[in-house]
Amino acid sequence: MRWVPESPEVAEVAPPDVAGLSIEPLVRAAEAGTPPSTDAVDGFLHGRAVPVVDGSQVTFVFRGEADDVRLRHWVYGLQTATSLHRLEGTDLWYDVLELPEGSRVEYKFEVVRGGDVQWVNDPLNPHRARDPFGANSVCHGAGYAVPEWTRPDPESPSGSLEDRIFRSRALGGSRRVTIYRPARFRETRRYPLLLVHDGGDYLAYAGLQTVLDNLIHRLEIPGVIAALMHPPDRMEQYRGSEAHSRYLVEELLPDLEAALPVQGTRAGRCLMGASLGAVASLSTAVRYPDVFGSLLLQSGSFAFSDIGGHGRGPVFDPIADFVNAYRRAPKRVADKVFVSCGMYESLIYENRSLVPVLERTGMEVRFEEARDGHNWENWRDRLRLGLSWLMPGPLWLVYD
Numbered sequence: 001m002r003w004v005p006e007s008p009e010v011a012e013v014a015p016p017d018v019a020g021l022s023i024e025p026l027v028r029a030a031e032a033g034t035p036p037s038t039d040a041v042d043g044f045l046h047g048r049a050v051p052v053v054d055g056s057q058v059t060f061v062f063r064g065e066a067d068d069v070r071l072r073h074w075v076y077g078l079q080t081a082t083s084l085h086r087l088e089g090t091d092l093w094y095d096v097l098e099l100p101e102g103s104r105v106e107y108k109f110e111v112v113r114g115g116d117v118q119w120v121n122d123p124l125n126p127h128r129a130r131d132p133f134g135a136n137s138v139c140h141g142a143g144y145a146v147p148e149w150t151r152p153d154p155e156s157p158s159g160s161l162e163d164r165i166f167r168s169r170a171l172g173g174s175r176r177v178t179i180y181r182p183a184r185f186r187e188t189r190r191y192p193l194l195l196v197h198d199g200g201d202y203l204a205y206a207g208l209q210t211v212l213d214n215l216i217h218r219l220e221i222p223g224v225i226a227a228l229m230h231p232p233d234r235m236e237q238y239r240g241s242e243a244h245s246r247y248l249v250e251e252l253l254p255d256l257e258a259a260l261p262v263q264g265t266r267a268g269r270c271l272m273g274a275s276l277g278a279v280a281s282l283s284t285a286v287r288y289p290d291v292f293g294s295l296l297l298q299s300g301s302f303a304f305s306d307i308g309g310h311g312r313g314p315v316f317d318p319i320a321d322f323v324n325a326y327r328r329a330p331k332r333v334a335d336k337v338f339v340s341c342g343m344y345e346s347l348i349y350e351n352r353s354l355v356p357v358l359e360r361t362g363m364e365v366r367f368e369e370a371r372d373g374h375n376w377e378n379w380r381d382r383l384r385l386g387l388s389w390l391m392p393g394p395l396w397l398v399y400d
Contacts, residue, residue: 023052023059023094026087035089044092050124051139056100058139060084061124062093066111069093072119073107074136074373076346081110103141103371104378105344129377130205141371149214149384150207156217157183159209166255170247171237177252179260180209180226182216186261191225192391193262195248197238197273197280199228205376211383219395220388227256235315238276240322245284249291265293267335270390272296274379283322285333294336294390298379302350323354332361338386339365340379342372 026036026044036044045061052059062069062084069084084093099105106129108119121128122137129138140146159182165174178199182191202208208228215221229252231237237244248271257264271292273281278300285292303316304323310316337358341351348369355367366389372378 030088068112070110101143106136178228182223194226197277206380238280240283267293274298289333340382
């Protein structure tokens with residue numbers, strides 16, 4: 001099996017057209033022994049957004065000769081591969097799914113021709129989401145729209161990015177960190193510091209610079225300095241590693257605060273990350289409970305076990321050891337914690353279960369669920385709520 005890559009560019013996304021979209025007339029004609037003509041199929045597809053969204057009914061379509069076409073998606077709880085139906089007498093394949101309002105789903109088609117199996121993005125759908133492994137097609141269910149604050153705004157002045165290299169005794173060797181400074185940066189001011197695990201991925205796949213520029217310009221968060229970390233081995237460092245926590249708090253943080261005009265206080269420090277980066281954020285705060293005023297944890301890989309094993313394989317053993325220990329003896333490690341997770345992730349149970357544990361410590365906790373999966377655009381879409389709640393800017397300080 002091979003995946004056929006396509007352009008990694010993210011297309012401009014608009015809500016799908018939902019008027020008069022049912023494929024049923026074509027299906028009934030085929031079942032009655034009158035296969036739709038090529039012109040009829042062309043007419044069905046002409047001018048319509050694909051997948052075809054009609055309320056909660058979403059029709060995925062593929063056109064082309066094949067032995068089989070399967071829908072591959074990342075919605076936990078549904079079959080990961082569903083064969084599309086071929087419309088008799090045509091080269092049109094289709095399958096209808098029920099998707100609740102507000103859903104956003106990433107997917108590919110698995111196309112079988114002879115002995116060749118290819119995973120391809122939807123040729124009829126221009127909407128793409130990128131991640132470190134390539135790109136996926138995106139289905140926007142009824143009621144979902146890309147948040148306007150994630151798009152470049154000509155009225156929002158751009159902050160700057162600068163790469164710096166820091167040495168680490170705890171980890172050995174050097175580490176690259178990208179520094180974000182807000183527009184209208186002044187050396188005479190003192191800024192909150194946002195430390196971001198997988199910072200390069202947040203920039204590339206979640207549009208973090210654009211998000212920060214927009215939220216700062218709109219006064220929803222204060223001007224911040226962000227330190228965006230680029231781990232050379234996240235699978236090792238982000239699974240609750242003591243060495244990583246020591247590097248971050250005892251080496252990187254003092255160097256940053258010596259070199260940059262940041263507040264240098266607990267209240268002025270926010271630590272964040274997604275997936276394994278959320279584990280690294282929480283485990284670091286647990287080891288150093290007096291350092292960070294706020295945490296932003298997105299779709300954390302918080303494996304644990306109440307009895308027996310955690311069922312996620314040996315790579316999660318260090319994480320389960322950490323989470324099990326924290327659940328047995330939770331403690332206050334920050335003032336405010338924002339947790340988000342997609343309902344279509346296998347990790348939704350673990351994240352829901354963590355929230356009351358955090359709340360029992362007296363920390364202020366906010367939990368946000370979304371009808372989305374384990375991906376960067378899900379995490380992007382939660383940034384406004386998370387950052388503005390943890391670090392409210394002048395707008396919210398006045399009106400909230």
